[in-house]
Amino acid sequence: xxxxxxEKIFASxxxxxxxxxxxxxxxxVVMCHEITTPIAxxxxxxxxxxxxxxxxxxxxxxxxxxxxxxxxxxxxxxxLRDWARRHTIKDFFDIGHNGVCHALFPEKGFIRPxxxxxxxxxxxxxxxxxxxxxxxxxxxxLEVGILKGVCAFREPKTIRINIHGTLPQGVYAKDVIxxxxxxxxxxxxxxxxxxxRGPVVExxxxxxxxxxxxxxxxxxxxxxxxxxxxxxxxxxxxxxxxDYPTKEAALADFKKWWSDEDAEYDRVLDLDVSGLAPLVxxxxxxDMVKPVTEMxxxxxxxxxxxxxxxxxxxxxxxxxxxxxxxxxxxxxRAILSPATxxxxxxxxxxxLIDVFMEAGFCVTNPTCGAxxxxxxxxxAEGEVCASTTNRNFMGRMGKGGMVHLMSPATSAAxxxxxxxxxxxxYL
Amino acid sequence: MKxxxxxxxxxxxxxxxxxxxxPAKYLTEITKEDLKPYILEDxxxxxxxxxxxxxxxxxxxxxxxxxxxxxxxxxxxxxxEVNDITAVVAESFARIFRQNMFNCGMxxxxxxxxxxxxxxxFAGFADSSMAVDxxxxxxxxxxxxxxETFSFDISPFDKALVLAGGWxxxxxxxx
Ligand code: SF4
Numbered sequence: 001x002x003x004x005x006x007e008k009i010f011a012s013x014x015x016x017x018x019x020x021x022x023x024x025x026x027x028x029v030v031m032c033h034e035i036t037t038p039i040a041x042x043x044x045x046x047x048x049x050x051x052x053x054x055x056x057x058x059x060x061x062x063x064x065x066x067x068x069x070x071x072x073x074x075x076x077x078x079x080l081r082d083w084a085r086r087h088t089i090k091d092f093f094d095i096g097h098n099g100v101c102h103a104l105f106p107e108k109g110f111i112r113p114x115x116x117x118x119x120x121x122x123x124x125x126x127x128x129x130x131x132x133x134x135x136x137x138x139x140x141x142l143e144v145g146i147l148k149g150v151c152a153f154r155e156p157k158t159i160r161i162n163i164h165g166t167l168p169q170g171v172y173a174k175d176v177i178x179x180x181x182x183x184x185x186x187x188x189x190x191x192x193x194x195x196x197r198g199p200v201v202e203x204x205x206x207x208x209x210x211x212x213x214x215x216x217x218x219x220x221x222x223x224x225x226x227x228x229x230x231x232x233x234x235x236x237x238x239x240x241x242x243d244y245p246t247k248e249a250a251l252a253d254f255k256k257w258w259s260d261e262d263a264e265y266d267r268v269l270d271l272d273v274s275g276l277a278p279l280v281x282x283x284x285x286x287d288m289v290k291p292v293t294e295m296x297x298x299x300x301x302x303x304x305x306x307x308x309x310x311x312x313x314x315x316x317x318x319x320x321x322x323x324x325x326x327x328x329x330x331x332x333r334a335i336l337s338p339a340t341x342x343x344x345x346x347x348x349x350x351x352l353i354d355v356f357m358e359a360g361f362c363v364t365n366p367t368c369g370a371x372x373x374x375x376x377x378x379x380a381e382g383e384v385c386a387s388t389t390n391r392n393f394m395g396r397m398g399k400g401g402m403v404h405l406m407s408p409a410t411s412a413a414x415x416x417x418x419x420x421x422x423x424x425x426y427l
Numbered sequence: 428m429k430x431x432x433x434x435x436x437x438x439x440x441x442x443x444x445x446x447x448x449x450p451a452k453y454l455t456e457i458t459k460e461d462l463k464p465y466i467l468e469d470x471x472x473x474x475x476x477x478x479x480x481x482x483x484x485x486x487x488x489x490x491x492x493x494x495x496x497x498x499x500x501x502x503x504x505x506x507x508e509v510n511d512i513t514a515v516v517a518e519s520f521a522r523i524f525r526q527n528m529f530n531c532g533m534x535x536x537x538x539x540x541x542x543x544x545x546x547x548x549f550a551g552f553a554d555s556s557m558a559v560d561x562x563x564x565x566x567x568x569x570x571x572x573x574x575e576t577f578s579f580d581i582s583p584f585d586k587a588l589v590l591a592g593g594w595x596x597x598x599x600x601x602x
Contacts, residue, residue: 015602022584024602035454036500042457043595065455072455079457122499122523138501138527144598152584152594186442187493191522220496220521284471285442372451372498393446393497395469 002260005225006156006193009133013116015150024152028115030145032060033101036120038079040143052087053149059110060084061093063101064368069375099340099366102126102308107340109239113228113254118151123308125216129209131228131257157266158193163200165274170424173208174407177215178279182289190220200273201226206235207312214309215390218286228254278423281405284394292410295420301383303334303415307371310388310408311339313346319412320352322426328360329418335377337364373397386414431514431534432558433486437550440472444497449506459505466506487557489546490517495524504528514559518543529585532593534561536579561589
């Protein structure tokens with residue numbers, strides 16, 4: 001019987017099976033940020049075990065609150081910085097070079113097909129877009145990952161999600177994943193890998209595939225996974241050209257990670273997105289989604305464009321195309337946080353930043369910022385935010401605040417009208 | 428033998444997320460002890476008082492489906508730990524939260540809906556308390572002069588983590 005991508009990755013990284021159903025895997029990449037790592041560092045120090053299993057496989061970034069906003073966040077940043085220096089972690093990204101982890105690390109070419117990746121961050125599932133097994137973990141798993149380079153998982157079961165049809169105008173990867181979460185529910189994929197397949201995924205850029213995989217956790221999924229193909233090879237080529245004589249050779253190698261035709265799935269979901277409308281969440285859970293047409297006219301106080309879900313260059317391009325020559329409504333404030341310095345400078349060079357600023361956006365440095373309600377755009381009680389992020393939990397972006405999740409296009413249209421708006425009118 | 432228990436805090440809602448258990452603004456704390464006052468501060472549940480006596484006295488939480496969803500923050504199990512709540516019993520858990528509990532040597536016990544309903548029948552009694560025996564895989568709830576015992580499933584790995592006191596010690600000895 002054939003194997004899924006996740007099963008192949010598990011088999012090739014198996015260190016131990018301490019009990020039936022539990023697999024301890026060797027890790028290729030352990031990623032760290034300044035919110036969840038300092039306590040792991042402190043615990044390792046307290047145990048007299050301030051070591052790292054391999055400083056080349058550890059990647060670290062200060063991204064959640066940067067520049068630091070107060071003494072406490074400065075202390076967290078300092079702990080990560082000092083630790084990275086102490087262990088000569090070369091791939092450490094501090095202010096001036098830092099960006100949102102799940103946008104920055106792929107951009108640096110750190111993630112490859114077949115890799116095992118963990119981070120003390122639930123949206124680590126994003127990196128499955130490269131055909132990797134990438135899972136968010138807590139600080140203890142991270143600590144063991146840092147010290148030993150291993151992590152324990154249950155046997156991976158996979159939900160295969162075949163996405164058929166063609167994306168209509170104004171409908172993007174964000175709408176597709178909101179639709180999938182709406183179908184599965186917030187715990188419909190718990191302990192499952194979500195494998196995204198079908199012609200719509202094959203036609204997507206790596207950026208869109210990352211948007212898709214990013215929100216796997218919002219259905220409870222352990223990792224999103226896409227099959228590594230020619231699009232993956234093109235994206236990674238600057239980093240892998242020394243390893244392969246040709247792109248064809250890289251592709252042939254990547255294909256060994258593809259799920260076999262006769263692989264066994266826990267569940268198969270077939271979706272046709274040809275008739276899909278732009279979607280918006282309406283409640284405090286990401287599976288509460290409605291077509292934008294049913295939400296249009298709902299007032300908002302703030303528009304937030306950024307995050308590991310939708311703060312990439314293609315997202316900025318889509319939004320800027322809608323905003324060009326227009327102003328945001330006087331009743332809203334709008335914030336753009338390009339997800340990485342490269343995205344920021346590319347957007348500058350393309351003239352996108354001008355478009356946003358002329359429309360009335362505040363452009364911040366790359367950071368998680370308001371996405372988790374820690375800085376750069378926290379809401380007041382009772383305020384409503386139209387956001388391209390991934391979580392609409394009550395209070396997520398500030399106590400008593402309401403978040404409507406949507407695509408960059410929908411957020412741009414919403415900024416112009418000052419109420420939730422259908423982007424298709426502007427395309 | 429590893430047992431957990433004491434007064435029960437009933438949280439009658441599904442999908443309680445880790446932002447509700449410990450809001451992001453407290454993630455700047457760098458010791459577990461500092462989290463203590465903020466337990467369940469943003470929980471959206473009618474009638475619930477995060478500063479109430481019930482929350483303060485609790486040693487066990489009983490809740491519904493998908494408990495601990497959302498952010499991976501281990502601050503959620505930690506805020507329970509420093510408040511002496513060392514077991515959560517629910518219909519189901521989000522994966523990361525569940526693993527975080529076991530990784531800290533605490534228990535996240537799943538029971539089918541009927542049994543969770545039976546436990547919630549004790550929610551009305553002021554003296555409800557529970558004892559969880561991880562080794563024997565049984566839990567006993569008492570309250571209002573009544574008592575009921577259920578057995579539960581736990582993966583052998585998770586059980587080993589509880590008995591070892593958490594994943595760091597376990598992994599350090601083994602790998
Ligand atoms: S952008 Fe938001 S969801 Fe993404 S890593 Fe940062 S805080 Fe988490």
